[in-house]
Amino acid sequence: MIDQKLVKAGQSGNIIREIAxxxxxxxxxxxxxxxxxxxxxxxxxxxxxxxxxxMEKLTASxxxxxxxxxxxxxxxxxxxxxxxxxxxxxxxxxxxxQDVVVTCGTSTCLAALTKVFLSGGGRAMTFTPYFxxxxxxxxxxxxxxxxxxxxxxxxxxxxxxxxxxLTSDTMMLILNSPNNPSGVVLKREGLEGLAKLLEKKxxxxxxxxYIVADEPYRDLVxxxxxxxxxxxxxxxxxxxxxxxxxxxxxxxxxxFMAFPPELDDYSDIYSAAIAAIxxxxxxxxxxxxxxxxxxCLGATSDISIYKSNRDLLYGSLxxxxxxCVYPDGAFYLFMKTPEPDAEAFxxxxxxxxxxxxxxxxxxxxxxxxxxxxxxPDVIKRAxxxxxxxxxxxxxxx
Ligand code: PLP
Numbered sequence: 111m112i113d114q115k116l117v118k119a120g121q122s123g124n125i126i127r128e129i130a131x132x133x134x135x136x137x138x139x140x141x142x143x144x145x146x147x148x149x150x151x152x153x154x155x156x157x158x159x160x161x162x163x164x165m166e167k168l169t170a171s172x173x174x175x176x177x178x179x180x181x182x183x184x185x186x187x188x189x190x191x192x193x194x195x196x197x198x199x200x201x202x203x204x205x206x207x208q209d210v211v212v213t214c215g216t217s218t219c220l221a222a223l224t225k226v227f228l229s230g231g232g233r234a235m236t237f238t239p240y241f242x243x244x245x246x247x248x249x250x251x252x253x254x255x256x257x258x259x260x261x262x263x264x265x266x267x268x269x270x271x272x273x274x275x276l277t278s279d280t281m282m283l284i285l286n287s288p289n290n291p292s293g294v295v296l297k298r299e300g301l302e303g304l305a306k307l308l309e310k311k312x313x314x315x316x317x318x319x320y321i322v323a324d325e326p327y328r329d330l331v332x333x334x335x336x337x338x339x340x341x342x343x344x345x346x347x348x349x350x351x352x353x354x355x356x357x358x359x360x361x362x363x364x365x366f367m368a369f370p371p372e373l374d375d376y377s378d379i380y381s382a383a384i385a386a387i388x389x390x391x392x393x394x395x396x397x398x399x400x401x402x403x404x405x406c407l408g409a410t411s412d413i414s415i416y417k418s419n420r421d422l423l424y425g426s427l428x429x430x431x432x433x434c435v436y437p438d439g440a441f442y443l444f445m446k447t448p449e450p451d452a453e454a455f456x457x458x459x460x461x462x463x464x465x466x467x468x469x470x471x472x473x474x475x476x477x478x479x480x481x482x483x484x485x486p487d488v489i490k491r492a493x494x495x496x497x498x499x500x501x502x503x504x505x506x507x
Contacts (some may be wrong), residue, residue, distance in 0.1 A: 146492035185212025222386035232281030291479035293437020331489025448503035
């Protein structure tokens with residue numbers, strides 16, 4: 111028998127890709143410059159120099175046979191040691207080499223940990239708006255994702271709503287800050303309140319609740335905003351990091367997860383996570399790229415372009431009468447649509463070759479996500495189209 115749940119999931123498609131593909135087709139007809147594509151969260155700036163310098167050093171000093179050899183299933187010992195050392199020195203949490211597992215981005219961490227916590231009957235919860243793949247993992251391995259609304263004016267955590275939404279079988283809470291799709295960075299106050307609430311609920315429910323900190327955008331923050339390192343405020347946190355966005359290497363598929371030594375049921379969770387990774391075949395991550403990435407921990411790409419894109423887009427759109435929560439990080443703006451049906455707005459924008467994606471895919475109808483990891487020229491050319499739509503909808507001031 112074929113798993114019909116999987117068949118359905120595979121057939122459900124991905125609206126982001128669908129709109130992006132439409133954009134690619136349109137570009138051939140009207141010319142690339144006349145399509146304003148804000149659909150895909152793929153970095154538009156180059157990786158930092160350390161990537162190329164390390165690559166050169168490695169290729170000059172190692173034989174190809176050694177360089178491209180199979181890595182151990184969960185990463186080279188020296189890569190895991192250097193990562194643990196970096197985390198210890200930067201955040202003061204006493205990670206050891208054995209606590210670090212090298213992965214294919216945070217996707218691997220999320221898929222594996224969802225399997226670990228949900229296969230036995232637990233539930234996963236996350237805050238809205240959220241990255242759509244969380245739902246995919248939760249649907250594949252368990253009874254689906256519990257969506258917890260945030261404060262609609264700020265997308266910050268609402269502790270009362272969170273307390274009401276938590277269920278006695280919640281095992282895993284996925285937190286993503288800076289957030290895809292809102293760009294919001296979760297504030298320390300809300301996170302500390304959340305940590306206290308979870309500590310209380312663990313006692314009430316009689317089992318641990320684990321935070322999975324999904325942080326592919328940790329280093330993409332503007333104006334010196336603090337991104338709280340969750341393991342320092344809540345010990346049952348598994349930290350997941352990726353080099354995809356932070357240093358612009360999405361295609362190389364490198365990231366890691368780190369289990370704090372004092373994690374409850376450490377040994378079972380760690381063993382199960384490794385087995386889950388293996389069961390998916392996500393083992394032996396690229397030897398060359400894990401060696402490069404570890405040398406670039408702490409380095410960032412030049413994110414000044416994202417910041418100026420953010421400033422231009424946020425300033426212009428709000429001036430035109432659109433409403434958006436101010437994004438402190440990542441490279442997304444989540445804009446309220448002038449009509450409640452976000453997909454209808456997207457289709458109307460598509461007719462003008464303006465491509466954005468509906469918030470329904472992120473558990474939040476009535477919004478669109480604008481990925482501004484594009485050249486500033488694309489934004490400049492797209493602004494008159496946003497203005498035209500604002501006028502048509504009568505929201506312009
Ligand atoms: N989590 C979030 C919030 C994302 O936006 C993405 C990618 O867009 C991922 C996880 C997966 O990233 P990767 O597997 O490349 O690290």
